[in-house]
Amino acid sequence: MERHHFEEELQILKQRLLHMGALCEERVHRAVAALMQRRLDAAEKIAAGDSDVNELQIEIDDRCLKLLALQQPMATDLRLITSAMKINSDLERIGDQAVNIAQNVVKLLPYPPVKPQIDIPRMAEIAQGMTHDSLDAFVRKDVGLARSVLARDDQVDAFKDQVFRVLLTYMMADPGTIERCLALILISRNLERIADHATNIAEDVIFLVEAKDVRHHHVEEKVT
Amino acid sequence: MERHHFEEELQILKQRLLHMGALCEERVHRAVAALMQRRLDAAEKIAAGDSDVNELQIEIDDRCLKLLALQQPMATDLRLITSAMKINSDLERIGDQAVNIAQNVVKLLPYPPVKPQIDIPRMAEIAQGMTHDSLDAFVRKDVGLARSVLARDDQVDAFKDQVFRVLLTYMMADPGTIERCLALILISRNLERIADHATNIAEDVIFLVEAKDVRHHHVEEKVT
16 A cells, blocks of 8 residues: 555544544434433434444444554554544444433433433533544644543533432432432433543543553542 | 564463453452452452553553554454454453442442342352453454353343342332442442443454454343
8 A cells, every 4th residue: 555545544534533423422412412302202213223333333443454454554653543443442332322321311201300400411511522522632633632631521520420419319308209310310420431431532642642651640530 | 573473472462461351350359349248448449449450451552552563463463463452441441340349339338238139249240250251262262252251241231120120119118228229220330331341352352253343233232
């Protein structure tokens, strides 16, 4: 494979990863919208699975393996391609979390809404922003943007703890709300996992650009 | 790098992955034992973090990158090394789940034990067996063993659903137990995630040996 052709293939790989990211983000957005608008049909559609995301994951992995085999790339290109494989996995798992959110929404919707204002929409917004920016940082090799993703992970954890405390108090006061509150707690955990995957992607970007492993150095381990 | 030396390096890589797997399994085992024996000191020790696992993850990733860069391997060897990188991530996340289990145990132990017999120990045993066998399947390229890991994932999901139902009924009957029951539900989710990571590893093994992508074809998506 010529260098010129290789560069073209790398561009296509990046485009496919961006497309994968956009699909996953969109699914998270729609799952949370189904919750807020209380739309069972929309939730069921997402809960049914994500075959387009899964097919794209396999395609991207295949592109990476071919690039590694045919080009035998060195140094930066090698790290770019192995990072793309890891990012691809994280994106697919973000897609899985959207499915899980939708399945929890399906369980929740038969019940009337819970009273307390909880910050699931804000949490979802931050997690989606992190996903989007982590991928953008990958494509642009923007370490500053990647670091801003790491910083936002703590906000999502704080929201998760707050949602847990508020709903715990609420269900202790009114045990009739236990099932609804549990579904909401699980949804907040799904969103936290999405933020964790975006954090993994951002760490891969920093490693890629700085050839420095930042994993396990920026935050304390967190309870999930 | 000569072929002979390359084979030696691959053997070392496999040994390091097995060591990583053993460390992670051990941590899961100790976290669940701390729950069963109600030992706060043991739980706190694991909850404090897993720096040895994290360092080993970075070392293994580094070995993989070096092998890819220096040897420029083709076909099977290439897939072996990229699989090792993915398996390494999954193992590290299994280690994270052990930390999360221990953190939930720390929250749980101030309360008296809950009455209902729940199958957390059995669930933990299956998840640990899956982790162990998936790695064994990798080292021995044993597709039959890898498929047996996939089959066990459904058992873990069934246990997770059962734990959820039993504890939901229990806390609705006695709201004073909500906090304890929630911690146990979260621990059962942690164990389910461990089984999911072992399933990912088993899928990588089948792909490695058969060069066939089995992801997304063996089971329905599940709610988490």
